[in-house]
Amino acid sequence: MSESTSTVSLASTAPKKGGSRRKLSLPVIYLIVGGGLALFSLVRVISGADDLTSVGQVSGALQLAVPIGLAGLGGLWAERAGVINIGLEGMMILGTWFGAWAGYQWGPWTGVLVGVAGGALGGLLHAVMTVTFKVNHIVSGVAITILATGLTRYMSNFTFAETEGGSSKQSPRIDAIERITVPGLSDWLGDLQARHWFFVSDLAGVLGGLITNLSLLTVVALLLVPGTWWVLWRTSFGLRLRSCGENPIAAESLGVNVYKYKYIAVIVSGGLAGLGGAFLAIITGIYQEGQTGGRGYIGLAAMIFGNWMPGGMALGAGLFGFTDSLKLRGGAVNVHAMLLLLAILLLIAVVWQLYKKKYVGAVISAAFSALLFTWYALTDELPSQFVDAAPYVATLLVLAVSAQRLRMPKANGQPYFRGQGK
Template sequence: MTTATAVNQPTLQPAAPAGRKLSLPVLLLVIAGGLALTSIVRIITGADGITNVSQMSTALELAVPIGLAGLGGLWAERAGVVNIGLEGMMILGTWFGAWAGYQWGPWTGVLVGIIGGAIGGLVHAFVTVTFNVNHIVSGVAINILALGATRYLAPLAFENAPGGTAKQSPPVESLGDFTVPGLSTALQDLNHQGWFLVSDIAGLLGGLVTNVSWLTLIAIALIPGSWWVLWRTAFGLRLRSCGENPVAAESLGVNVYKYKYLAVIISGGLAGLGGVFLSIVANPFYLEGQTSGRGYIGLAAMIFGNWMPGGLAIGAGLFGYTDSLNLRGGAENVHALLLLGSILLVIGAIWLAVRKKYLQAGITLVIGALVFAWYAATDEVPNQVVAATPYVITLLVLALSAQRLRMPRADGLPYRKGQGK
């Protein structure tokens, strides 16, 4: 009996993702090609703002909370728990971070904000793992409860505080930021030259070394740190096995409930840290509605990245960049990006034609022609289009990348201890 069980026992190693994976050289080549096309568009349109240092610095600041929310979703879903409640956990992070920050200092606010988000993760784990409630229903409920709880608590905590209102906390002291002396100035000077590709790369790098918050550095370090823990440690292997085949994991002695709980609590803490970034770094105060759907966009960045930290970071950067267009000369820059979009669509149509997908190639080419006609016939785009750009890009990116995605096999599936016996 024991021998038969061992023979039929599934292995712990998660299955490899379907489809071909981009190697690092190919990925770098794609990024370089994208920068070259962007540089060409900048020179043609004269929209220097699309790659200047200020634009990239703003994009980085806006990408961080999206990336942290997406990273939280990655931890949970790698353990098999869908976390739609990232938005609510971010809301808890914004409130708890600002509440503790204005009283005891910003770094205390960071810690308490992480704890606030982790509490939301604990609730989600308790409901979904212990009671097997549908993960989507639980996540939506947490979003609603977090919004209602902070709306109730904000007037009690902030209304009578100096500088606070029923919907806004008093100002929180800054965490501080840094600029690399010499290098930052050199990159800005190089960016202002307007040279092909070189100036655009200088703008990108300049945004990474100019007025960067210490919390941004922590967030960036969490990307490779999460990859190392999840893909290079025994702990990470066990956690990922719970998202691929929990029955096999349990049969090999893994405490599936424990790993699911840990993953979702860490997920909530990371989302809470994203909320802290919004209420202490991006704005030095809590404000009702501060997250503005960034938890959902973070989830989209995670899906775009195929449940991998590196892809998630690229997705967060893309969404952060499009979001930054609202803040810095958005109409002119979005109009210039219409030309870039039409070029990319034509390249996509050629690629589809080479692969003999003629119908899809024809549709893509028509769409590219329409986008180019829009660019050629106008001098700017309406402000409403600028405001909607991040959300439109989110939908387009997910639609175009859907064919290569593979979520963990047991993601969102109910699991009961001992169900494989």
């Protein structure tokens, strides 16, 4: 069978979207983004939380979102090929350690490459256990995380502990990667944002945060999102890989080496998670035990929120990075302002549900909206415990709201045996 015929046949096995669902056009996307920014601006004006859309806030949110997004991107590669990768956290841990170990000796960019290799080794181990030996994907992922935690702790004892400035729990300092700022434009956007005008200053803050003090490693990470979309959805290689996660038996019948594609996907998955871990160590300039802080699991949640698509995953990672940045920069004041934002969003949901004649959902949304409005009006700031939990609460809320529209690859997590379709 020729390659073109095989590709066409594989395309015919791809899942069809519902006929009633339409793709969003570019003008509609711009309108949604503009409406969301206007809503943030309204909340900022009412609450007085001027740091809500500042240059520093957006820049910090981007830096916090990148490692989560890289882990989510790694999960997307694996699960699109039908392998659940709950070991992303362990692969990130390997990336942080190997990235720091190589980074302080041979420079940050070498640390990046070695961190990717460390995560890829974790991905290879996961592929061997799940694809070749048919171990349960969840069990394998948890085992890799436990193994990575113990292994890096052991290796730190005879590497970092014997170096100047290091210890058994942290590495010596790592040289920084170059940062870029657009001269002139960054200063102008910063001045415009500082005026606190409605919408205009908020737009300036967002744009300024994307071009001010931006690490070159962040640029590389951002480019991987459209790069993944192009490879998986615009090439015959990507079509074959995704067919392994949808219907591996049909893919095998068309000449696709399913084992090979699953191995490639899971190794790339580990490499991306390792890059996320190396990013954490090198951007902060030091490796510390427990540095990942569960970001591998949050990246998995961002991938699910994004419906196993790169763009949606990036949006989910950005949401968590933004809420985490709110906590770090403005603390109780910024998180308190988010109560008002959630209340308004629920009010919009009430109107939409009434339009769709979903009266029960409208009543529930109205009740929660009233509760949040009351909470916001009766308090000036939130308890520190709630502020610390805000990013995780936001993640759970988003997953709960988006759960009904999710559709994972059909063969995701299912064991595959070569020749089982014969």
